[in-house]
Amino acid sequence: MNYATGRSANPDDASPASGNVTQDAVVVVPGIMGSELLDTATGRLVWGLSGTRWLVSAWTSRDGLAALRMTDDELEGRVGRIVPTQLLRHSAWTPYLRGFEPYTELAATMRRCVPDPASVLEFPYDWRLPVAVNGRRLAAAARAHLMSWRGHPAHDAARRLRRDAAPARLVFVSHSMGGLVTQAALDPLHDSDLAADTRAVLTLGTPFYGAVAAASILNSGRGAPVPLPHGKLRDLCATMPGLHDLLPQYACLLDRGEARRLTPGDVAGIGGDPDLARLAADDAAKRIAIALPGHHAFIGTSQETTQSLSIDNGTVHAHCHTARRHSDGSFIRRGDGQLATFDCEGDGTVSTESASLDSVTTPLPLQHGAVAADRFALRAVEELVRRDRHFGPPMGGAGCGLSTPDLAEAGTPWTMTISGLASPSGVTCRIDAVDGTALPPARLSLHNRRLTATARVDEPGLYRVTVHSRDRNRVSQMVLVTPPGQAAPEGLEDRSAGV
Incomplete structure (x- = not known):
């Protein structure tokens, strides 16, 4: 089954129906750079090809990845030149964000949780575009998927084996930016009943409040020479709405002994687009007010992670510590009145506090690109998808x-x-x-x-x-x-x- 912006799973990977599968409809939403992209003008994949030779060439040749640059038409909303085809099937890499594991294991794990592969929708999207645009598309695709699955013969058979025998609802399993896209999809302006028809949203390493790495990407090369791959990523992202949607939306800027949020002027000064930064901040404020039904966050921990930044003559200096607030909203300060900073760590890209939208979390000592492919994380996600109720998976060891x-x-x-x-x-x-x-x-x-x-x-x-x-x-x-x-x-x- 193939909807406008989603693809169904491979039926050859189906597992037989049993009492230990969910009757719900599962939607897998990848993170930034987690979908293969096709250039419709040339008919060629421009992101997601197999083979490390292609990857090295794409990042080290002058013209590699040029097709990913946003055009004037795309910035005006006339999209369609680049289309998503499927979830990332091969390992990939990018500066700052580093390695991305493919989503094949996550998708296969979800197919083991259901009575028929028709109940799993893999949702690729053009991650260059604004989160809000992809959220609207996900809302439509998820609604169509749920209605189709409810009419499938395997759906009723699975219902009869569940505690309440209720009709299927949606379970979103979302990695990284995919959690933001899912949150945008649940805006009642798109589908007023979608939240009520959602049993759970499981996020893995989602930067609900943004990531300092996005500011570092926009600033790459300011004040110092950088390797060719870092400069190429900066040029690609300078006018990319999706990257601006990942900018930190908290008091991350350490400025003259205080902490404050980035302004559009700050973003322009470090190499970004002030209009895109303003739109990203407005959309983030709207998203954060959208509740995620049955939300459970899987958070990478124990990894060195940038959490704040300072700006010196247009150059970003990223820091592995951040300011924190008391319960009354005031900043925590030392005995001398100076701002106190804390290392809250994270998954190497997203800090633990940015990934924690609420208190229902499972910390795992994993890097960002691997959190959706690690066997411990997949086992925990599988348990939550299969169960009628959320008992929560056991915690792992301390890790490293x-x-x-x-x-x-x-x-x-x-x-x-x-x-x-x-x-x-x-x-x-x-x-x-x-x-x-x-x-x-x-x-x-x-x-x-x-x-x-x-x-x-x-x-x-x-x-x-x-x-x-x-x-x-x-x-x-x-x-x-x-x-x-x-x-x-x-x-x-x-x-x-x-x-």
């Missing part, structure tokens, strides 16, 4: 944090840091090419109570660093390795994970 560069050069050593562990005993660190080539395990050493490892990769490509801790938790991150001379121009500061 992983900090890597997002970009490295072939043949040049680079260093990674593993936090949250006091000893290398029982810890393993693997580096594998996404195409399947395994490298020797990295040797860990303890310096100043922090575990570090130095790696060198001789062939360009996309590589996955995976750390297993003694408590059987796993955290992973991707690093793009480019040909020599393309990763770190002279004068570039170290841009480890969390920038």
